[in-house]
Amino acid sequence: MEEAFTAALRHNGQLVTDYLLDYFKKTDITPDYLREGVNFYVRKGGKRLRPAVVFWACELAGGDAATALPAAAAIELMHTGTLVHDDIIDRDYMRRGGPSMHAHFQDHFKTQIALNLLQHFSNSIAMLVGDIQYSLAIAMMNDLPLSVDRQVVQWLIHNLSAHWVPEVMSGETLDVQYAWQSLAEVDEAMILAMLNKKTASTFALAGKTGALIGLNKLDLEHPMVTQLEELCRNAGLAFQLQDDILGIIGDQDELGKPVGSDIREGKKTILVTHAYNKATPTQRQILENILGKSDATGAEIKQAEQLLVDLGGVDYVRGLADKYIKLAQTALAALPDHPVKRYFKDWIDFMINRSC
């Protein structure tokens, strides 16, 4: 990864973190542990791949990146809210190298609450944390400076609340549904449609939002808007496909979450469906037995992982991710020359050349 890109990512990420923590300070949230919960994932950092795009898209479209800060923060916070709720849904106990939100509450209250109530209480408070984060993210858009066209601001607020949230929740629902459906019921097209809603939509939103603020007029058909949305949507799809690969062959320490959880949850990724389609009846039996087995042993996880690799699942999804990365690169090439394009180039590369 290029040095300048890493530095820019870190710089923009810090702006977003500072903005969010300051915003939370100005919001009345009690008791303290609920307020701390709202801060929790934000303090942990993260790659901040989405807000970075908002800044750069704004510049590329002719704006001053600084004006886009509230929108960049809003999109990061929306994403954070989805992580909090997803982690409850997926029963993930780790996130960014530490406890997930509900796991944190379990730890925090373990000496005060009876064991039979602890898990439910922790999930409940984590749910309320996510509720607040979604809501504050929408509110934040209103903080865009007065120099930003009011029609743009209103559209951003409306789009986030009327379209983006239902779309992402639809994607999340399908993801959870596929997990309990049998391998034979779920195919690649269904998964791609789900990934578009659940993951790519947020990256697409980031590109579109930055472009509209940079243009400073509500021109949704402007090539800058459509091209940046296209670029980010495709890179976002590649990002999720890479995520699915890391869920099988990634390094637990680098990822900050346990390897094998995708298998124990029975997640239906394209990697899995592709391998399943190539498998012999005996191999299918093995996959069906282990995928979704919440108490699968380490040996079983290893066996399933090996099978998914041997059946070409990883190679296939890597090829698919490359295809979407190329589409993103084509969209980038069509955009006018600008110094910020090199960040986009590195960003696109990073979306798949990452180990965490």
Add this chain to the structure above:
Amino acid sequence: MEEAFTAALRHNGQLVTDYLLDYFKKTDITPDYLREGVNFYVRKGGKRLRPAVVFWACELAGGDAATALPAAAAIELMHTGTLVHDDIIDRDYMRRGGPSMHAHFQDHFKTQIALNLLQHFSNSIAMLVGDIQYSLAIAMMNDLPLSVDRQVVQWLIHNLSAHWVPEVMSGETLDVQYAWQSLAEVDEAMILAMLNKKTASTFALAGKTGALIGLNKLDLEHPMVTQLEELCRNAGLAFQLQDDILGIIGDQDELGKPVGSDIREGKKTILVTHAYNKATPTQRQILENILGKSDATGAEIKQAEQLLVDLGGVDYVRGLADKYIKLAQTALAALPDHPVKRYFKDWIDFMINRSC
């Protein structure tokens, strides 16, 4: 209850229901069961006490009630979202005479999903339903007609997302926290502060929202705004206190939810803390044993209920509710004459003279 009031409540309620169901139709939500989930509580009806206030406050402040429809619907939908999430948190399986949201999903999927996954899946989808409802409620405010001052619209959206949501979630958190705390740790002032955040805030918001739309200018200090907010906040507190009374001595069939659930959850109401303070050490022991005992028998529930009545808890809370109703009536008396005031008078009465 006066005939004209009931008819007005029903008429306004129908407007809100129609508006909401139409709004959902225009929103892209998949799969079908998620979309149906978003519609579910809205279709069940309900008293629609909050949107009615938005309409009447708008008229009282000089506006045309019809202009306030999207705001009335938004507040009803926000309230609906809190019910969906609350029912998960409180593990309530009944709502408005039928299954609660997550109970509905359990029923819907019982033949398709393995039993060990069914409850978690149902809770997860119900959580996502609430997420969509909160978000669409904010979006809906943007649907206010162009005749409504844009500063008012922006303030309503911002207030809902930046203040109301964190306030209600703070109240909800405290309510859940008090449930696992011991009776000795929770006092009346703490509970009143919690009820203000959790319940009265939505009624206050309804009054304020209607008044601002009726005035059609952003004048937050206008007596019409402050008086209507005051009226609704106090009536809202009385409403919740009456709710706590019905939770102990109400009729299960009329309420549409099982009596005894407040006791099994260990809800810390003022009724309970007052009784506890008056109790002998032996009586305290009995209360401590039964309150929060999730598998309490019918006989134990009856014993606790009787004790709460005998120790004066019900009478005390009834007196407290009367105090808040009088404050609401005083606020109403200070408002200028208007035909719609008789609806407010009946509405205030209904907030405590109700059996469900």
